[in-house]
Amino acid sequence: MSSLHLRGTVLPDGDVRDIWVLGDRLTFTRPRQASTTVHDGGFILPGLVDAHAHLGHDPATMTFDPALFTAAGLGYAGDGTTLLRVPGHRVPIPPELRNRPDLPRLVTAGPWLAWDGLQDLDDLQTVPADLPAAGVAEALANDGWCKTYGDWEFDRPKTPEPVLRALCDAVHAAGGRVAAHCQTAEGTRNAVLAGVDSIEHAWFLTPDLLTVLAARGGAVTPTWTGFVPHVDVVRTKPEGPRKDWFLDGVASLRAATVDAWEAGVTVLAGTDSLGHGDVAGEVGHLVAAGLPPAAAVGAACWDARRYLGFAGIEEGAPADLVALAADPRVTPGVLRHPSLILLRGRSVKRG
Ligand SMILES: [Zn+2]
Secondary structure (H helix, E strand, O other), X not given: OOEEEEEEEEOXXXXXXXXXXEOOEEEOOOOOOOEEEEEEEEEEEEOEEEOOEOOOEOOOOOOEOHHXXXXXXXXXXXXXXXXXXXOOOOOOOOHHHHOOOOOOEEEEOOOEEOOOOOOOOOOOOEOOOOHHHHHHHHHHHOOOEEEEEOXXXXXXXXXXXXXXXXXXXXXXXXXXXXXXXXXXXXXHHHHHHHOOOEEEOOOOOOHHHHHHHHHOOOEEEOOHHHHHHHXXXXXXXXXXXXXXXXXXXXXXXXXXXXXXXXXXXXXXOOOOEOOOOOHHHHHHHHHHHOOOHHHHHHHOOHHHHHHHOOOOOOOOOEOOEEEEOOOOOOOHHHHHOOOXXXXXXXXXXXX
C-alpha cells in the first residue's frame, strides 16, 4: 500500500515541510514504501475544530437521532472540521458513530448536568441528586469533560459558587474538566471563581475574571454563531429586562473575546449548533469582534486542538489536516475553500 505525501507551508509554525501519511498517523520521515503526492504548495494546517457542538439533536424535540448526527458529521468533515467537542448530548454517542472513519473525532461530555436550584429548566437538562458525583461519572464515561450551568435565565437563581466549586474539585481530582454555560454576570463570576475550566457563551466576563481564568489555563467559547442571527430580531422586541439582558450580553462578547485572548485565556471557536455548524463562519465572527485573524484561525484549529489534547501537525499526530491555497492567517475566508481534507488519514470528498 502506498502512503500519501504532501508538501507545503505548515501552520502555525510556517515551515515548508514534507509530510507523509501512514494509516492514521503523520510522519516527517519519508517511508520506505512508495508514496503518492496529493498536495504540493500552499498551506497545510491541522483539521478544524468546533469546540461547542450538539450535532444529532432534532431541533423540534431535542431527541438524539443517529441519522441527523451522521448527516451533520459528514457535513463537518466536508468542511475540514475533523474534531468536535460536544458539551451536552441526550444519550451516549453510539460507538459505531464515534468510530466511523468518515465522521469527525469527538470529545464528549455527557448530558447537560444542572444544579437543582435552577428554575424553568426544559426537559433537556439532567438534575442529579449528587452533582459532583454525576460530574465525575460523566467525565470518566466520556472524554474527560462534564457540562453544567452557571445560570439558566437572567432573572432566576444562579448556581452558587460553592456548588460549582464542589463539582470542579471532584472532577479535577478525577482528572477531568468542567464546561459551564454562563450568560449572566453572577453565573459567570461564580463559574470562574469556582474553578470551571471552559466558560461557554461567556457573557459578562470582566478583566479580573479573565486574569483568574488565564492564570489556570482556562478557556472561553463565545459561540457567536448562536447569537448573531437573533440580534436584529431582539432589537425589534418591546423594551424590558430580557431584551436588555440579551443585547448587553451579546455586546459584552466583543470585549470578552478580544480581552480574553489578550489576557492569555484560550479562545475556542464553537457554533452551539444542533446540526452541521459553520466553523469558518464562527472564525469570521471572531475576526469581526476584533480578534487578529491568526488568533481566530487558531481558535478553530491548532489552539483548540492543543486545549482539547490533540496534536497539530507533528510527528506521529493523528492524520487530520486541511490544505489551502492561501494563508488563512491573512485571508480567513480561504477556510471555505480547502483544496484537500484528510480525516483519519483518508481523503474526504467534499459535498
Ligand atoms: Zn450548547
